[in-house]
Amino acid sequence: MRKHYPGEPKPGYVTPWEDTPDWERQAAAAVYGQVRDFVAVSGGGTAKLSREQKGRFVALCWIAQIYRHFPDPKPSYVADWDELPEWQRQTDADIFERIEREA
Numbered sequence: 001m002r003k004h005y006p007g008e009p010k011p012g013y014v015t016p017w018e019d020t021p022d023w024e025r026q027a028a029a030a031v032y033g034q035v036r037d038f039v040a041v042s043g044g045g046t047a048k049l050s051r052e053q054k055g056r057f058v059a060l061c062w063i064a065q066i067y068r069h070f071p072d073p074k075p076s077y078v079a080d081w082d083e084l085p086e087w088q089r090q091t092d093a094d095i096f097e098r099i100e101r102e103a
Helices: 022-041 051-069 086-102
Strands: none
Touching (some): 022 086
């Protein structure tokens, strides 16, 4: 996140894990599991995905979690890939690639 965010990120973007709200920790764990499972069932096929495809997958999984935890979220919380700032796209791709390496 800090790698791609222009300037100093908002405090909520870099909150330590233990201070992160429960819903957000649950959502992050769910996205982690979805990516890990996707990597596993692909049998190595995710290595051929582009960074954009990897980032889109993370973003879509996150949107589903937002809808799970908030019945009527703000539109910016569920913005489609093309509406996300570049720093968020790059962060989402980094998230996928980190999980992919660990899987």
